[in-house]
Amino acid sequence: MNLKQLSEILGLSQTTVSRALNGYPEVNEATRERVQAAATKHGYRPNSRAKGLATGRSMVIGHVIPSSSQHEMVNPIFGDFVAGAARTYGAHGYDMMFTNADDTSIERTYRDLFQRGAVDGVVLQGPKVNEHRIEVLTRMAVPFIVHGRSTGIEVPYDWVDVNxxxxxxxxxxxxxxxxxxxxxxxxxxxxxxxxxxxxxxxxxxxxxxxxxxxxxxxxxxxxxxxxxxxxxxxxxxxxxxxxxxxxxxxxxxxxxxxxxxxxxxxxxxxxxxxxxxxxxxxxxxxxxxxxxxxxxxxVRQAGEIAAEMLIDRIKSPEDPVKTRLLEAELVVGGSTGPAPDRF
Amino acid sequence: MNLKQLSEILGLSQTTVSRALNGYPEVNEATRERVQAAATKHGYRPNSRAKGLATGRSMVIGHVIPSSSQHEMVNPIFGDFVAGAARTYGAHGYDMMFTNADDTSIERTYRDLFQRGAVDGVVLQGPKVNEHRIEVLTRMAVPFIVHGRSTGIEVPYDWVDVNxxxxxxxxxxxxxxxxxxxxxxxxxxxxxxxxxxxxxxxxxxxxxxxxxxxxxxxxxxxxxxxxxxxxxxxxxxxxxxxxxxxxxxxxxxxxxxxxxxxxxxxxxxxxxxxxxxxxxxxxxxxxxxxxxxxxxxxVRQAGEIAAEMLIDRIKSPEDPVKTRLLEAELVVGGSTGPAPDRF
DNA sequence: CCCGTCATTCAAAGCGCTTTGAAAACTGAG
DNA sequence: CTCAGTTTTCAAAGCGCTTTGAATGACGGG
Structure with missing residues (x-):
């Protein structure tokens, strides 16, 4: 079921149907209801690719997993961070895309992802000191957010980090x-x-x-x-x-x-x-x-915040840089005690 | 830089440029090289959405994270499974998409993902006994693979599982x-x-x-x-x-x-x-x-295998159902010993 | 009864790519 | 030099949506 078919069933133009579904004001309220009912009835779902082509936005956020050859490890915080972010994305109508890249091609991967229009913004995880990627992304004018910060990088950028x-x-x-x-x-x-x-x-x-x-x-x-x-x-x-x-x-x-x-x-x-x-x-x-x-x-909360900030950035590319420093809480448990005497 | 611009620079039609880049035979070898050189030089990357619209395939695989309200847990195997799968996807030119869904809307999420053309296939993780989703996906004719199996489901489906x-x-x-x-x-x-x-x-x-x-x-x-x-x-x-x-x-x-x-x-x-x-x-x-x-x-290997099988399925939807049963290895460590006497 | 205004609706163009069907250019045999 | 056959290139249609600019119809004041 596509827009054309739906509009034929309704005896309306594609324009009107599209507008009715996207909440534009210039459509009769009675018509809108009729359209919405038919859309639900026939399970109509606008094709994301077509929509993306037409609007120029993909409604997708990219994450790159640096699943390198040297460091075979998957960061254990990955799952929770992503779960936090996904929640926020979902609430704003965004999907989340992952791409795998080995150490040598991370930069190219980001560039690729953005230039082929696959994503509207990206999340940069696990920044190193002097993180080169930050400058690359800045130059490319991709909306992005860093989970963490990078000492030595002078250009301003959005980030969330723990203190x-x-x-x-x-x-x-x-x-x-x-x-x-x-x-x-x-x-x-x-x-x-x-x-x-x-x-x-x-x-x-x-x-x-x-x-x-x-x-x-x-x-x-x-x-x-x-x-x-x-x-x-x-x-x-x-x-x-x-x-x-x-x-x-x-x-x-x-x-x-x-x-x-x-x-x-x-x-x-x-x-x-x-x-x-x-x-x-x-x-x-x-x-x-x-x-x-x-x-x-x-870290899940960090994921939620990061997603929120990135979406803001996508909406307002010209806003001044935003940063967010989270303070960790010191919880005292049973693993600490006075230093033993060793004299 | 889009196809039109690139073809104008080259003084060729879009058709020829497109074919040159996609390796079609009906293009002069000298022309192909010229095109490829120009594409690299100008950093041309075909727009995925447009490509997807034209071909009818999205080259994206969907995963749904059931980040439920009740079970707040993110499965710790998630990261490694995904890393394994991502590796395979990357090698075959696929991207990976995640969508968040709470327990109540998982089915709708899968349907939505597929019907709006966002993905070419999906991975179903963590199947329950009598997993309803399997039947839903089968009826929808979505290519999918299950990581695990589901007792009580009679329809045939592709799966990878540990014994x-x-x-x-x-x-x-x-x-x-x-x-x-x-x-x-x-x-x-x-x-x-x-x-x-x-x-x-x-x-x-x-x-x-x-x-x-x-x-x-x-x-x-x-x-x-x-x-x-x-x-x-x-x-x-x-x-x-x-x-x-x-x-x-x-x-x-x-x-x-x-x-x-x-x-x-x-x-x-x-x-x-x-x-x-x-x-x-x-x-x-x-x-x-x-x-x-x-x-x-x-589980990382399981991810690789699952991805491989799913891509096969997408390529040959009519092939008979494939399954893969992995045998776990019993490794003996220091945590076991003879039963203590308690008489 | 006419005309400007406002509310609705529509046809068509355009997003960037692939692909069909046709045209142009080249080839070598007659 | 011609023509069938082959290679190479092209113009245009189409994928499914949004959006522009225009058309239609209803309404009420003059």
């Missing part, structure tokens, strides 16, 4: 206040912007307390469970092991906990752990009492 | 062989087809060994970490607690492990645990030695 620095600053201070002096950081990949900011917060807190950062206590890699386990185990075997560990993700923190258990150490007594908690739906940090003391910020 | 029954049968037998008699099952939601099949395997193994299933040892809900913890803790407080637990997901198994630790029980000695492992990229079951004894089957 990574302040949350890790606060978490580290919290540990220092508990008497910890040897605090380790198990962080995300070096070149990710969020990892750098978290380290800044961590380092600042150490400095405030006149503690000297130790390279041996600072690790970074992709945040898998196995990674958390591996690094924690390694550090526990040092001559002078840490008494507290900051971990950049719940998943890795679970690996850390596993390492502690294997070593016969008690979480929160022998070693304190603070994790960053993205509030993933399948990995809640306990029910009522938090398992881990954590810096919490819902 | 859930045989893998849980085998896992249960393995525990019985180790001397366990009180074996619990922490399963997914009752109405999910995979959960039912796993239970069948579990029950069959019990029956073979003349063990009576106990309702108190069979739990089912959404497979979060908290759920695994909660049910395990609950069962450990029974008068006659289980000596072994089968868990339908690694995430929940982590919760189970947490409960064991809290109870001061040692995994693999006091209580044995076997988990189903989807081989998620961020949650590998250990590095060399598996953490959990597990039934393993890569």
């Amino acid at each position: 990574n620095k302040s949350s890790f600053l606060r978490a580290t201070r919290f540990l220092i206040d508990l008497g910890h002096k040897r605090i380790a950081l198990i962080n995300g990949l070096e070149d990710m912007d969020f990892a750098q900011r978290r380290r800044e917060g961590y380092l600042q807190a150490l400095q405030e307390a006149n503690l000297t950062p130790e390279p041996a206590l600072m690790r970074s890699a992709e945040m898998t469970e196995v990674y958390g386990h591996h690094e924690a185990r390694d550090m526990l075997q040092l001559d002078n092991p840490p008494t507290a560990i900051l971990v950049s993700s719940m998943i890795s923190a679970i690996g850390v906990r596993r390492a502690l258990n294997e070593a016969g150490l008690k979480l929160g007594r022998d070693v304190s752990v603070i994790a960053h908690d993205d509030d993933l739906s399948y990995l809640k940090n306990g029910q009522d009492v938090p398992i881990f003391t954590a810096t919490r910020s819902s | 859930n029954k045989s893998s849980f049968l085998r896992a249960t037998r393995f525990l019985i062989d180790l001397g366990h008699k009180r074996i619990a099952l922490i399963n997914g939601l009752e109405d999910m087809d995979f959960a039912q099949r796993r239970r069948e395997g579990y029950l069959q193994a019990l029956q073979e060994a003349n063990l009576t299933p106990e309702p108190a040892l069979m739990r089912s809900a959404e497979m979060t970490e908290v759920y695994g913890h909660h049910e395990a803790r609950d069962m450990l407080q029974l008068d006659n607690p289980p000596t072994a637990i089968l868990v339908s997901s690694m995430i929940s198994a982590i919760g189970v492990r947490r409960a064991l630790n809290e109870a001061g029980l040692k995994l693999g000695r006091d209580v044995s645990v076997i988990a189903h492992d989807d081989d998620l990229s961020y949650l590998k079951n250990g590095q060399d030695v598996p953490i959990f004894t597990a039934t393993r089957s890569s």
Whole structure:
């Protein structure tokens, strides 16, 4: 069933039917009702491609999954972020498109997606330090939003981010206040912007307390469970092991906990752990009492906000740049306690 | 830059340019090279919507995320499955579209997606027992593939699935062989087809060994970490607690492990645990030695296969129905051991 | 009874591509 | 040099929608 057929059934022109369905004022109310009834009855759905061709808008938002060859990992926050965004998109009549691109072709993929008119805007996830893509997108004049920020990029752009620095600053201070002096950081990949900011917060807190950062206590890699386990185990075997560990993700923190258990150490007594908690739906940090003391910020909510901001941007391309900094909440759970005496 | 402009630059008709770029034989080789060079030079990308309108195909595959109001959970396997599928789609020139739908409107969403020409085929994830959507899609004559199967649906349809029954049968037998008699099952939601099949395997193994299933040892809900913890803790407080637990997901198994630790029980000695492992990229079951004894089957690979099969189906709608049953591998890790004496 | 005004409706053009059917250009045999 | 056959190119129609600009009809004041 297409517009032509529907209009023939109704004995009206395509113009009138189209207008009736799209809520234009210059159509008789009685006619509109008749049209709407017929559309529902025959299950008429305007063809998106044709509509897109005619209007010049696709009503689709693009996301690129950098499913690289080197880093085979799919970010565990992906699902929740997307679920949040999808909700917002749906409410505004947008669809969501994913394209796969390996590391080498991400830029080309964005360009392609936009230039062939497949999307009206894109979401940039997981920005690195000096994220080249931001400049590329800016130059292309694509509406886009960054989930995160990128240190070193001077052009203005829209973003939503968690205040990574302040949350890790606060978490580290919290540990220092508990008497910890040897605090380790198990962080995300070096070149990710969020990892750098978290380290800044961590380092600042150490400095405030006149503690000297130790390279041996600072690790970074992709945040898998196995990674958390591996690094924690390694550090526990040092001559002078840490008494507290900051971990950049719940998943890795679970690996850390596993390492502690294997070593016969008690979480929160022998070693304190603070994790960053993205509030993933399948990995809640306990029910009522938090398992881990954590810096919490819902990534699903970030997805909703990002989508909202992107849609605004598409509607008003000339508006001044908008940014949104979310503060993570520090929730205190059972994984932290006073520094043990080792004298 | 559109086709018309490009053809004017070249002094050729749109027909010839279009054919040159799409590899049709009736175009002079020298001309083709000239066209291709110009296209690259000017960064020409055919508009997907226009192309879709003209060809009647959208080159997009639809996925529906059932981000329901009741079950707020995003399936943790989502990301890896999608990454696998996206890879295949990309290789065949397809894009991937996501639409959000709440429980009540999933059917309408599929219909809508297809009838408005937004997608050429859809992937149906997480089928329930008597999955109504399968019949709907069949009636609509949409090319589709099911990840999983649905007991009770008689119409033939394409699917990829893990042999859930045989893998849980085998896992249960393995525990019985180790001397366990009180074996619990922490399963997914009752109405999910995979959960039912796993239970069948579990029950069959019990029956073979003349063990009576106990309702108190069979739990089912959404497979979060908290759920695994909660049910395990609950069962450990029974008068006659289980000596072994089968868990339908690694995430929940982590919760189970947490409960064991809290109870001061040692995994693999006091209580044995076997988990189903989807081989998620961020949650590998250990590095060399598996953490959990597990039934393993890569969900990312399932995504690749599903995509491949769906594309085949789109290309040859009349082919006989295809199905693919993947056998899970039983990997033995440190989480299982002989049943403890309790006499 | 005429005419300007307003409310409705319509025919046709256009979005950027593919594809059909025809024309033009070239080829080599007679 | 001609003509059938082949290769190469082209103009135009069509995909299903929106939108422009114009037409139609109804209405009421003069």
